[in-house]
Amino acid sequence: MANKRAIIARNDHIYIIGETDFEPKHIFENGQAFRWTVSDGAYTVVADKYVIRIKKLSATELALHLPDHPITQSPKPAVVLEHAGSMEDYENFWRNYFDMDRDYAALRRDFSKIDRHLKKAVAFGKGFRLLRQDLFEMIISFILSANNNIPRIKNTVARLSELAGEPLLERDGIVHYRFPTAKRIAALSEEQLRKTGAGYRASYIRQTAEILADDPELLDRTRSMSYHDAHHALVGLPGVGAKVADCILLFGNSTACAFPVDTWVIKLMNRFYLGDEKNVKRIKAAGVELFGAQAGIAQQYLFYYARENSIK
DNA sequence: ACCCAGGGTCGTC
DNA sequence: GACGACCCTGGG
Secondary structure, three states: OOOOEEEEOOEEEEEEEEEOOHHHHHOOOOOOOOEEEEEEEEEEEOOEEEEEEEEEEHHHHHHHHHOHHHHHOOOOOEEEOOOOOOOHHEEEEEHHHOOOOOOHHHHHHHOOOHHHHHHHHHOOEEEEEEEOOOHHHHHHHHOOOOOOOHHHHHHHHHHHHHHHEEEEEEOOOEEOOOOOOHHHOOOOOOOOOHHHHHHHHHHHHHHHHHHHOOOOHHHHHHHOOOOOHHHHHHHOOOOOOHHHHHHHHHHHHHOOOOOOOOOOHHHHHHHHOOOOOOOOHHHHHHHHHHHHHHHHHHHHHHHHHHHHOOOO
């Protein structure tokens, strides 16, 4: 039984009502996205040309927002995407961005049957969704992630956007910038890139941006490739290894079989399943073997569960 | 104050 | 395949 949910657009806001799997904290605080801030439980997110604020609404709040709407008669979980636009924006962008056509409730049920660890992870992370983010943004963000920590990655991405991205709008005294194009980043000097906090990754970023600026179709082509071919194409870019390529495909294209293996996944896969496997390729193969065609999503639930509970 | 680890990749052996 | 170096920075 698919969960019944309603999407309503009104006054530049989009409401997602009755969706069991939409928890802003679990969507954004798990390392798949870097262009967000949180304040009083509300998430400000920059995606494409949009700057939205995501809030959970109680039944009372929802009724205040949509006073004359029949849906507010029966209390259901509700989320509002403020400033997200009209129904057209939802259909053209948000539906895809939030991976709304995947049935996460069904996925959780399937994962829960696989084993007790995944069952706990899935219960803990209920409300997670994969984001289908801009591929170029994912490439640069995850080149930055190598041997780095999340606060610094976020800072660098923010400074890079301010340095080379188009200003979008000012809200509450803060100017928000769109993520830069490959062309704009390729035009920066390595010195400028280092000043954003990129460190030694500055040269990878510049080189990769240059390659992609010279071949603007490359990323779009990967979307129609098999997982294997797309992964191979991405690994050819400077600063992009096997793990980063998997992150790009998982968080930029919702390629659910991509299974990134980082230090945390090595730890948790060994602790829960493998014992003492050091070979990353074999850990990745074991993940796909255990969790199936959507192993990357299982990986995200496990990753989030392990990190939030400091399982080392 | 100093040290360490952080969603890995690359070059070298 | 297995090491070690690697820009920085926030947190201990």
